[in-house]
Amino acid sequence: MNLKVRAIVFHTHGVPEEVARWEETDAPAPTADEVRVRLLAAPINPADLNVIEGKYPIRPALPGVPGVEGLGVVENVGLAVKSVRSGDRVLLPHGYGTWREAGVVKAGSVWPVPEGIATEQAAMLRINPATALRMLRDFVALQAGEWVLQNAANSAVGRAVIQIARASGWRTVNVVRRPELVEELKAAGADVVLVEGDDLPAQITAATGGAAVRLALNAVGGDSALRLAKALAPGGTIVTYGAMSRQPLRIPNGLLIFQDIRWRGFWISQWYREAAAASIGAMFAELFDLARRGLLHAPVERIYPLAEVAAALAHAAQARRSGKILFGGETWFSAQ
Ligand SMILES: NC(=O)c1ccc[n+]([C@@H]2O[C@H](COP(=O)([O-])OP(=O)(O)OC[C@H]3O[C@@H](n4cnc5c(N)ncnc54)[C@H](OP(=O)(O)O)[C@@H]3O)[C@@H](O)[C@H]2O)c1
Incomplete structure (x- = not known):
């Protein structure tokens, strides 16, 4: 069944807080090898702002959904999927366009995250x-x-x-x-x-x-x-x-x-494009281990709901912050 979900969308390149809008989009039912994932949290990195500005080598087709990295929870899996289950927390695929309530991706492109790592920290591990x-x-x-x-x-x-x-x-x-x-x-x-x-x-x-x-x-x-x-x-x-x-x-x-x-x-x-799956897996295992032991931790200044896109993007563009600005999904806010 197709779901109507909302996402942050940009139709033209420009100043991020002026061109990115909160709009309704489709999140179709997953096919046999896909999963539907609901966003838990996704950071706003400098590269995300550059993508919206049109000043980055990655230029999604317009209209585009920004967000290179993020963490989601699997809510529905296709019939052939064995690698993840509903309820698993997963890293979303690199460059997916994570600033959306929910979306559908290939099961092989998400990476399960072990317990013991805070949601917002896990959301920031990939980049x-x-x-x-x-x-x-x-x-x-x-x-x-x-x-x-x-x-x-x-x-x-x-x-x-x-x-x-x-x-x-x-x-x-x-x-x-x-x-x-x-x-x-x-x-x-x-x-x-x-x-x-x-x-x-x-x-x-x-x-x-x-x-x-x-x-x-x-x-x-x-x-x-x-x-x-x-x-x-x-x-x-x-x-x-x-x-x-x-x-x-x-x-x-x-x-x-x-x-x-x-x-x-x-x-x-480029590293992700060229690396073998085993090298990516070995690196994630190491990062998960450091994060779980509290040895890897990034300060967070504020987490915004996706709907507050303009305020969040303006905040992320400010210098002299005490930490990262993230988007939290509804699930993140209801858990607080
Ligand atoms: N090549 C890659 O694969 C790759 C991967 C990840 C990140 N990056 C790049 O790495 C950089 C940092 O990313 P991030 O996400 O870690 O950043 P971040 O947490 O958002 O922090 C930005 C940092 O840049 C400093 N800064 C801002 N404007 C500056 C200026 N004019 N002169 C000197 N320092 C300035 C800030 O200093 P204050 O604290 O004093 O404001 C802050 O330390 C970005 O350029 C990003 O695009 C590249």
């Missing part, structure tokens, strides 16, 4: 902690006790880097643009927290005792990225995964010629 884990593992084979540098350390990715590095025995130098975050991030497990400024490379050298640092993670771009690169040891790698300042990278010739700094990029969407 940011996965990005942090891959960047820490896939570029440099870090030894116990090695240092990792990062900017935007207060972001959800940045906090996941701090937590995963700590759980793995690596140390972090974290760069923020607001001094009031220094103590908070130290309490969250950061070894060193520094504030953006021209003397950052010298401060990093002092904080690490001149250690040879081989990996830096950059989500800001511009001068901030350059400062991280200058603090790396010869042959070190800087991985760019975001551009929050919207400033381009400036790469001095000398850093390439005399220091052989390696400038790399990372995009989790």
Whole structure:
């Protein structure tokens, strides 16, 4: 039986809170290999805003439903489905368009989430902690006790880097643009927290005792990225995964010629496209385990009902937040 459900829909690209609307859509009955899933929670990530703005490599056909990640509860399964059951909590497929009350997806594209992980934390595992884990593992084979540098350390990715590095025995130098975050991030497990400024490379050298640092993670771009690169040891790698300042990278010739700094990029969407199912499963198992043990946790500033789309999107676009903005499904609110 077809259900009428409501979803956040954008018909044109533009300012997110102006073009995204709360509308009625269809959620058909699942066919044999499909499941119908009701939304529990879904975060608003910077990439979601960029998708609506039309400034992201993923451009859903219009009208589109935004939301790259989220958590749902299975409410109806097709006749041939054995992998999940009604009532299971599942990660929704990457890039599905999660900001809807309910929808139908292939059973093989959802991922069951074990008990013991809070709904809103599980809803945020697929993108940011996965990005942090891959960047820490896939570029440099870090030894116990090695240092990792990062900017935007207060972001959800940045906090996941701090937590995963700590759980793995690596140390972090974290760069923020607001001094009031220094103590908070130290309490969250950061070894060193520094504030953006021209003397950052010298401060990093002092904080690490001149250690040879081989990996830096950059989500800001511009001068901030350059400062991280200058603090790396010869042959070190800087991985760019975001551009929050919207400033381009400036790469001095000398850093390439005399220091052989390696400038790399990372995009989790591409990783999911190329990874074998077994690698994705192994990574989720690790993230679920860290989350269940309380070692992976992202602060939440506010959870909005889907119907309050304009307020939620405007809030998510604000700088200096204390945590993520999410949408909660009706089921999430009724459980509170
Ligand atoms: N490539 C990938 O696969 C991938 C995956 C996940 C995320 N990302 C990217 O990673 C970045 C962080 O995402 P998130 O979801 O973790 O972010 P988030 O939790 O929403 O936090 C945004 C962060 O960006 C900082 N920021 C905002 N504007 C800035 C500016 N002009 N200069 C310096 N810092 C600024 C904020 O600092 P304040 O706290 O001071 O406001 C905050 O720490 C985004 O660019 C996102 O697109 C990329």
